[in-house]
Amino acid sequence: MQNSEVFILAIESxxxxxxxxxxxxxxxxxxxxxxxxxxNQYGGVVPELASRAHQQNIVPVIDAxxxxxxxxxxxxxxxxxxQGPGLMGSLLVGSSFSKSLSxxxxxxxxxxxxxHAHILAHFIDEEGFDKPEFPFLALTISGxxxxxxxxxxxxDMEIIGETTDDAVGEAFxxxxxxxxxxxxxxxxxDKYAQLGNPKAFAFTKPKVPGLDFSFSGLKTAILYFIQKxxxxxxxxxxxxxxxxxxxxxxxxxxxxxxxxxxxxxxxxITQIAIGxxxxxxxxxxxxxxxxxxxxxWKTFIPKFEYTTDNAxxxxxxxxxxxxxxxxxxxxxxxxxxxxx
Numbered sequence: 001m002q003n004s005e006v007f008i009l010a011i012e013s014x015x016x017x018x019x020x021x022x023x024x025x026x027x028x029x030x031x032x033x034x035x036x037x038x039x040n041q042y043g044g045v046v047p048e049l050a051s052r053a054h055q056q057n058i059v060p061v062i063d064a065x066x067x068x069x070x071x072x073x074x075x076x077x078x079x080x081x082x083q084g085p086g087l088m089g090s091l092l093v094g095s096s097f098s099k100s101l102s103x104x105x106x107x108x109x110x111x112x113x114x115x116h117a118h119i120l121a122h123f124i125d126e127e128g129f130d131k132p133e134f135p136f137l138a139l140t141i142s143g144x145x146x147x148x149x150x151x152x153x154x155x156d157m158e159i160i161g162e163t164t165d166d167a168v169g170e171a172f173x174x175x176x177x178x179x180x181x182x183x184x185x186x187x188x189x190d191k192y193a194q195l196g197n198p199k200a201f202a203f204t205k206p207k208v209p210g211l212d213f214s215f216s217g218l219k220t221a222i223l224y225f226i227q228k229x230x231x232x233x234x235x236x237x238x239x240x241x242x243x244x245x246x247x248x249x250x251x252x253x254x255x256x257x258x259x260x261x262x263x264x265x266x267x268x269i270t271q272i273a274i275g276x277x278x279x280x281x282x283x284x285x286x287x288x289x290x291x292x293x294x295x296x297w298k299t300f301i302p303k304f305e306y307t308t309d310n311a312x313x314x315x316x317x318x319x320x321x322x323x324x325x326x327x328x329x330x331x332x333x334x335x336x337x338x339x340x
Contacts, residue, residue, distance in 0.1 A: 080318025
């Protein structure tokens with residue numbers, strides 16, 4: 001289906017951010033996100049509180065997105081929403097609203113896989129950012145996922161490596177918790193790491209065959225290391241925080257880069273794109289950029305606002321699905337776990 005004036009309203013509610021965006025074809029007109037600060041006091045996302053907050057936020061967020069884009073509801077061509085994966089209660093808020101609005105406006109409904117969206121965010125028309133060419137390798141790194149994906153086309157993707165236990169984002173956040181840092185701790189580790197020596201403390205990298213990852217052993221090693229050092233010196237963390245964070249971040253980046261290098265070797269593909277919340281990490285971004293000169297890779301790093309959960313990435317998948325008439329009926333169901 002071809003239409004030069006496609007306006008997509010996209011809705012993202014997979015976890016604790018309520019987001020809405022309006023796209024004109026592949027260009028973002030607005031991208032509004034309401035964060036839920038209530039979870040900070042609990043040290044992690046509380047699913048019931050998240051779904052309640054989505055119910056409170058979804059109408060004002062969508063209204064703000066339409067207003068900022070200067071687009072009226074009757075101009076919309078289709079509604080795209082996150083079908084999964086995510087927290088079931090959160091997903092249901094977004095899907096229920098999307099179904100109702102598409103029925104009321106009599107326009108197509110488009111379901112989007114959240115992880116596909118992290119990858120295809122690179123195809124948003126953004127000044128100063130190149131788009132990868134197929135095929136390319138995507139490293140999707142977030143609080144719940146760590147994957148290497150071979151991307152042959154918009155709807156032709158194959159996971160060739162993934163975590164066997166914990167995701168990289170969890171490794172960052174749990175390490176931060178061990179250090180007594182508040183939630184979310186990943187960005188704080190990145191902040192302090194920039195001031196420390198990445199080789200001050202050595203952590204063993206897990207030995208996992210092939211292109212798969214494992215982070216549970218690393219988390220345990222960090223816990224035992226900190227416990228031992230605190231017995232020797234109760235002020236160890238305060239006196240060495242920057243170096244500890246730098247060493248943890250360095251180890252995690254080494255794990256990711258080792259697997260990426262192996263993936264390039266096995267596939268022969270040298271175009272690499274990253275996506276997901278952890279791709280906002282400055283150390284990962286700079287290390288990936290270094291590979292262009294070191295290994296001759298072509299790397300694609302998304303605009304910062306498209307790394308964490310946002311609706312613009314849902315909208316770009318919605319636009320591509322609209323062009324090939326991949327629509328859903330109101331019978332479509334949200335899925336906490338969804339086939340990639």
